[in-house]
Amino acid sequence: MKVVMINGQNHKGSTYHIGKILCEKITQENEITEFFLPKDLNHFCTGCLACIQDESKCPFYNQKKVIMDAMEEAEILILTTPTYCMAPSAPMKAFIDLFYQYWIPHRPRKSMFLKKAIVVSTAAGAGMSKAIEPVKRTLKYWGVPNVYTYALGIQAGNWEEVSEKNKIKIEKDMKRLSEKVKDSKVKQPSLYIKFMFNLMVKAKQKEDYFSDESKHWKEQGWLDSKKPWR
Template sequence: MKITVIYGTQRKAKSSTYNIAQQFIRHLSMGDTVMEFFLPKDMPNFCRGCWQCFTDYTKCPDFEYLKPIIDAMKESDLLIFTAPVYVYHVPGQVKAFLDHFGYRWMPHQPSGDMFKKQALLISTAAGAGTKSTRKDLKDSMTFWGVARIHTFGKNIRAADWDGVNEKIKLQIQTEVEKRAEKIKAIGSNVKPSLKVRGLFYVMRAMQKRFQYNPADVAYWEKQGWLEKARPW
């Protein structure tokens, strides 16, 4: 299984989300390609709100950073996002990264390959907040059109991985193994969830009726989605 990982921070050894992601990778990669990106190093800038991506995403001022990530995601079967809880939400660098993909939301120009992929969203917290943090990520994955979205949240009760109780680490290991088996069972036979399909048809109707942005309409027409073609 080809995997692209977007880490929400640059921490490694002491990061709980990093260590949990590594456990998943060991179970799921099966010797295949794993591409890893670390925020903010691999996408250091904020979205400028210039609107360029909604007409031609290659004109984004940060395209030099985005292109390797876009290419890696396109080639992958599974996308993994990690995000430690920062004040009940994703870290700022993760939000800045997701902002650069606003043009890929389904009301605009979703990438057809996303409708054939799985995503795994990992969040940890010393206390609480993994649910709202995972929702930040899941909102984008849903509107990107990702076919199957899995989440894994854990309150680790420690400041870093070294401080996590061994009993909790064992629980995490068991839960990771179960979740990994579920992802593997789906494998390449990925079909979009009912929610994603429903959202697609709502946006399709919107493009046909309202035509807010000519670039969006032209994109949907080019894909054939306003006729009989579907991205899955």
């Protein structure tokens, strides 16, 4: 079972360690591909809109393609972000911005409608749910139907300072979560996502066939009643 873990910070802190424990309970080490932000994508979106016309025109396309190719091959995506100021880390937010062309209104990827994903966030105190929400929203708009979350206030500044009691709790939580994710079937998209997709079908049908986004939808067969989900 292939897993891609995208870490919202370079250092291997508490959030990273929890994500890694989860990965290793889901699959074998040789089936895990890891990316670290900003090391593996050290850019902010410039708002040039080049990706809307042609995704390969993005000035950061080569780095983005490596990550997207890995995500497309994976069955499960794990996105981890520490909580900074009750929000995701700046590198994770930059990642979200740089991949917005894959949202349903633009160039969604068929594979995303068939995946499972988990978002993990920790904080010394509070704010984890606020850090998770933008990441979860992005996964939803990519079309991912199974999105799970794990948030924990660890009352510590780093992994070494996390109490033994909390580490035992994390081990148990990750065992339960890994089993839940592995045993679950890929769901149908929510009614909202289906509504959004069908709304965009109508919008793309009205656009010129040669408009870049409409062409993408036409090539997928989505303008001819095909759906990206089973």
